[in-house]
Amino acid sequence: DVKVTQSSRYLVKRTGEKVFLECVQDMDHENMFWYRQDPGLGLRLIYFSYDVKMKEKGDIPEGYSVSREKKERFSLILESASTNQTSMYLCASSLFGLAGRFLFGPGTRLTVL
Amino acid sequence: QKEVEQDPGPLSVPEGAIVSLNCTYSNSAFQYFMWYRQYSRKGPELLMYTYSSGNKEDGRFTAQVDKSSKYISLFIRDSQPSDSATYLCAMSAGAGSYQLTFGKGTKLSVIP
Numbered sequence: 654d655v656k657v658t659q660s661s662r663y664l665v666k667r668t669g670e671k672v673f674l675e676c677v678q679d680m681d682h683e684n685m686f687w688y689r690q691d692p693g694l695g696l697r698l699i700y701f702s703y704d705v706k707m708k709e710k711g712d713i714p715e716g717y718s719v720s721r722e723k724k725e726r727f728s729l730i731l732e733s734a735s736t737n738q739t740s741m742y743l744c745a746s747s748l749f750g751l752a753g754r755f756l757f758g759p760g761t762r763l764t765v766l
Numbered sequence: 767q768k769e770v771e772q773d774p775g776p777l778s779v780p781e782g783a784i785v786s787l788n789c790t791y792s793n794s795a796f797q798y799f800m801w802y803r804q805y806s807r808k809g810p811e812l813l814m815y816t817y818s819s820g821n822k823e824d825g826r827f828t829a830q831v832d833k834s835s836k837y838i839s840l841f842i843r844d845s846q847p848s849d850s851a852t853y854l855c856a857m858s859a860g861a862g863s864y865q866l867t868f869g870k871g872t873k874l875s876v877i878p
Binding site for chain 1: 774798799800802807808809810811812815854856857858859860864865866868869870871
């Protein structure tokens, strides 16, 4: 059963902490994405990657960085967590050339106190 | 004008009703149109995928695209309580495009 997994379902961190969110896919997909989802704002793209070690900024990259050292793994890093980064974080992957056929992970609900 | 507009609802219907969910968009370059279903506290899952204008049917679900009006619809026949979820429309300009533009989602409740 193909899937995207995220390291945590729920996470609580303190302001100023460095936070790592990990995403792993087992489908050999080239593209991987990090979104955040907030009520009333919908899904917003933070970063995406179309190949190992490649990354592109999405619509809201400020305060975030990413790492893709292996094809199957895409990490989102909050260098210094702030309360306005409390959100649902969703990872997705897709094959190149199949626009929009995203497979999403279950999400990580992050609370920053 | 926002690129994709979707009524957030909530929409509440009795079991067995026909449900119509809609999105409008402004970017005429969009060619690929998707509907995702998201259950509470879960990630979205791809429900329907359509290229260009026309209809696509899959069981109780029908996706409709009218590019001339920049309008897409998802119809659910014989709605079930298990259809209760948030439905997100999404669009892309090209097959190799990395970017998807999502609507904000419509929350649907099907009452037994």
